[in-house]
Amino acid sequence: MTMDILVLGGAHIDRRGRISGETVPGASNPGTWIEEPGGGAFNAARALSRLGLDIAMITPRGGDGLGERVGEAARDAGIDDRPFTFLDRATPSYTAILERDGNLVIGFADMELYRLFTPRRLQIKAVRAAFEDAKSVLVDANLPAETLAAIAARARQLNRPLAAIAISPAKVGHYASCLEGLDYLFLNRAEAAVVAAAEADHPSKWPDLLRKAGLKGGVVTHGAGPVVAFAGMEAWILQPPPLAAIADVTGAGDSLAAGVLFGLSRRQDLGQALRHGVALAGLTLLSPHATVENLDADMLATALRQVPQPSRL
Template identity: 25%
Template sequence: MLNSNELKVLQIIKENPFITQNDIGKELGLNRSTVATIISSLGEKNIILGRSYILKEETSAVYCIGGINVDRKYNLIGDLVEGTSNPAHSQVFVGGVGRNVAENLGRLGHDPYMISVGGYDQDFEFIKKKSQDFINFQYVKQLHDYSTGSYSAVLNGEGEMQFAISVMEVLNEMDVKFISAFQTILKDAKLIVVDLNLPLETVEYLTEFSRSREIDLVIIPVSSPKMKNLPKSLDGVKWIIVNQDESESFFGVKIKSDEDFDNLIDNWLETGVEQVIVTRGKNYSVYGNNKGKRLKFFPPMTDNVIDVTGAGDSYSAGVIHGHLLGLSPEETIEYAMTNAFYTIQTDSTVREDLNKNKLEEQKNSLKEKGLFKWS
């Protein structure tokens, strides 16, 4: 983070890159040696380059690091009967938490790059073909002796998941050695998104990498079993978006009351994370930050639920979208709720009609109808 004097000096240099240190000092009421120290600090932070005050070019790149896979969805025609075959309709989509978030962001006009791994197979080519219009895939590596990740979900007639199977062994290859090879590009990232398909050591490395370079980092948990890949210390993490089950798994607690649920915010903030949202389905969610702000809010409801599979990823992407726009927590959460609200009314993990203007219009419409409820 830059202090007030650093911000003032930086603004002056942006307006006049050839200004002298004496003139900067006169404008700000500082002596020349103080200005020299500030400029030296900006250089150490890699914000200005060299004695001529060449400004480092700002990047818009968002790096999403995590899973890519093929989603296979099976919608049961009747009730699930265990121990036998069940008739169903099937659909195939591209998926992976990191990839889904990246596609949402690409459709919203951001500049997402994917860092992941897959196999040399038809599933990889299918994912690449379906993703390349919205995600830069140049840093996704193919590995021999592995199949590309896959996720198969069985849904009931209401679109609710009955159970799912995840095949993600290839992601274990995204170890610290693999990720550290990308540090040259990651150091200039506008924001890094990490999903917990990555090994614990890799998440720890990326957390420290982002903290030491003051890069905004967002962590997406994926599922309760994957909480084992989340470090105990989240110092420097900008956002984490979790649900009640994932929180219970991480802290080893059982939520028995609204008070217990509300207290999860304090538990999360004690890990060092700056901002956190904890959701629990149709019930109210909570937000908190390390500056003392707390919010409770209910998601807008619809009877037209077709498929909830992409709800969490679209919600997380809405949070990231609001954060990248520099919006307030309330506005950011409204984008998240809006994106999830309309995603579950489609049969796609990432809705194909999504764009920045449409999301804005939909958010305003829900707000005018009074469907955002805060308490």
């Protein structure tokens, strides 16, 4: 096995408008605009590569200038980029409007191209070889449900750990037929409620609810509240340290997933890996970008000193 993680999922363009004053629905709001490459899987892949892991990425992409920007960003981050390029299609995009404090007002996803990443593409010789070369696999719910199920089956066949990012309450249902094939699913509380078909009255209740839904491991975030992680019958809860100011919430969940996976790659238990995820998410919340562009292991180690130890549940 020659690579640490094979990443399959979203790699597209993120556009974010941030309102400068109080949000006024139904009216023109002054603000600022940023456009950059993003996507759940891609955000996590860039963070993992900057932390020193060997990352390969397979994603669908359009044959346009936006697709070229995504490819350039992947190369800049040190990722082994292996896209499926559809020359006659547009690269997917995600547009978000944020309040002054960085919280999401509304998002709009133009993701039709991802539907073309069908299960049969996993049969391509180069893709089969990538699975065999990888120590583990990371996906996100931008891919179609049938493709995610096929990826889970391939990972199980090769005995490769499989982690997944929920992306949104609307898309987390793409994992419905393969929940038992996921080793870890990274979710926020709204996404967890969709998977569990129930709402936890306290963060500590999520492990039991998600186990009953068929999930064997996962991490659930609650905004600035406690983060809960579980694997099998073990579970941990951790209160993230307060942040002085949040620049942008975009990508924080993807960074948390990357931090946890980085810790696990260093043979830490899930409780300690969770600390790495919280530290990296905090760094991302302080950044105006969806990833921390100057991230390295030393920066993460410094941030980790501010993160408390988790408690077992």
